[in-house]
Amino acid sequence: MAKYRVQNPATGEIVETFEAATDEQIEQTLEASDSAYREWRERSVQERAAAVRRVAELFEERKDELARLISVEMGKSIAESLDEVEFARSIIDYYGVHGPSLITDHEIPSTVPGKAIIEHLPVGALLGVMPWNFPYYQVARFAAPNLVLGNTIILKHADICARSALTIQEIMEEAGVPVGGYQNVFASHDQIATMIADPRVQGVSLTGSERAGAIIGEHAGRHLKKCVLELGGNDAMVVLDSDDVAGVAKAAWDFRVYNGGQVCNSNKRFIVMDEIYDEFVAELRRLAEGLEPGDQLDLGDGQYVPLSSRAAAETVHAQVQKAVAAGATLEVGGVLSEGPGAYYSPAVLTGVPRDSESYREEMFGPVATVYRVFSDEEALDLANDSPFGLGGSVFSTDEARAARIASRLDVGMTHVNTIAAEAAELPFGGVKRSGFGREMGPIGIGEFANRRLSFVAK
Structure with a gap:
């Protein structure tokens, strides 16, 4: 070739x-x-x-x-x-x-x-x-x-x-x-x-x-x-609370699957407080169900694009399978297409063990990985427990609470109540790996x- x-x-x-x-x-x-x-x-x-x-x-x-x-x-x-x-x-x-x-x-x-x-x-x-x-x-x-x-x-x-x-x-x-x-x-x-x-x-x-x-x-x-x-990046999106859980979940999902999930500063780890976790995951599952492969030149509603290459799709599929083998749960999606096309159905993954290899890997594809936490400190600890440090976001109805957590993220770009602020005038870059x-x-x-x-x- x-x-x-x-x-x-x-x-x-x-x-x-x-x-x-x-x-x-x-x-x-x-x-x-x-x-x-x-x-x-x-x-x-x-x-x-x-x-x-x-x-x-x-x-x-x-x-x-x-x-x-x-x-x-x-x-x-x-x-x-x-x-x-x-x-x-x-x-x-x-x-x-x-x-x-x-x-x-x-x-x-x-x-x-x-x-x-x-x-x-x-x-x-x-x-x-x-x-x-x-x-x-x-x-x-x-x-x-x-x-x-x-x-x-x-x-x-x-x-x-x-x-x-x-x-x-x-x-x-x-x-x-x-x-x-x-x-x-x-x-x-x-x-x-x-x-x-x-x-x-x-x-x-x-x-x-x-x-x-x-x-x-x-x-x-x-x-x-x-x-x-x-x-690379493995950006955390921390959701402490919300008066519109479905709305935040929708925003999280849309950003995660944008560009087939092939975005350096995508919100690859959703860290969600226990009180809203079940509703949040249920909404993600609903958004991911029933999607079909589509033509990127004429994409219809309920359709998803291929990844950049067959090799890229196979890599993401193998990563998800490895995470499941380590104890994670594939809630929905995660189907690799047959044939030469590079389609991988958008997926929701929960329960990735922190002592697994998968926990530290960046998944460069449409996979939303969700973690349940029970306190602000646990959320911060999980967010910073990564070799990467590109960006991160914190969501809360209490802006000061979210800002306190965001200020302690070990990243190059922090955000409060938005996943990633991107514009020509805003600097972009990270720390750590x-x-x-x-x-x-x-x-x-x-x-x-x-x-x-x-x-x-x-």
Whole structure:
């Protein structure tokens, strides 16, 4: 099977294949990126930002085409694909509009006589290694701020997102990013290592698995390159009480199965207080019953999309079966389709033992895992008992009570009475095995900046 391909996960059909990069092409890419950087950094920040704003306009103009591409590539519904295109557009536009003000030089007080200025300067060519679950959004939050800053981008996308990856480069160049300023590469693992080692590459950003993050982080560390890693998550959604249990359960379910459950900061663990647990689980069971596989390009009510690949569906199925073997209860769903399609029916899992392997695993699919607790402290202890630390949320009619618990979550993003606040201006990232660094918002543009001290003595 071709490594870089478009393969419809609903049918297993390979729609299109692509040639992998040769080592000579990788060298040409590195040279072009370095050359473009030396020209791009000399343009005014206003000129760079104007090109990025034009990228956002082209995303809007081509949104129907862009949405269909990723629906076929990785299986999300047309409606969710359009949502993603719009979110990516908003991030790109945010940096095109606000990026220049976020990197304005500013003076700081100094005890040494003179003027101390902090500058925000680009560092060079950057390598991005991006995943398949959000083919545009993941790229937007890495590429847009760095292009405004003056860096250039080499983008290695997931092997099943080849057509959308090429289309992003096409849009970048049409918008005015110089040839070489944003390049897609169909690279191998060895070629990624070569690029990280090359002195023309000054940093690397990866969104992906813990395993991939460890490999990329090791390469980056060996060659003294800055890296940003956004890895897995096993986010807790703590529900302390509610005057609308069914409503909170519905919100929890909808977010958990969004994008086929293939979301880093999805609410993968529902931690529910005893008083409302039975009603909460009953509502989840009701929502999961009777669902049928559907066509992601024309999804009907009561239907669900395929996962990104047959292998992904088989992995989630095996994880659920392992949890059941360890003592968990599969309340509903959890059926792997026959044949080459990647369908896995959305599931509700309860009673996962805390001493089992399954308890510590991230399930990257439409599986709601629910835990019963009897006190706020037990809820907090369970929420923090995870190797991951991406995000977390706490729900209660008593906002102060929820805020007290949220303030003690060992995560990069806490939320009260909403599962995940997501917008271009809000930073995204985690702690522990969820990685390090931040993307989006006012701090996302600084990760690959040379925050240089400029001092002029009096």
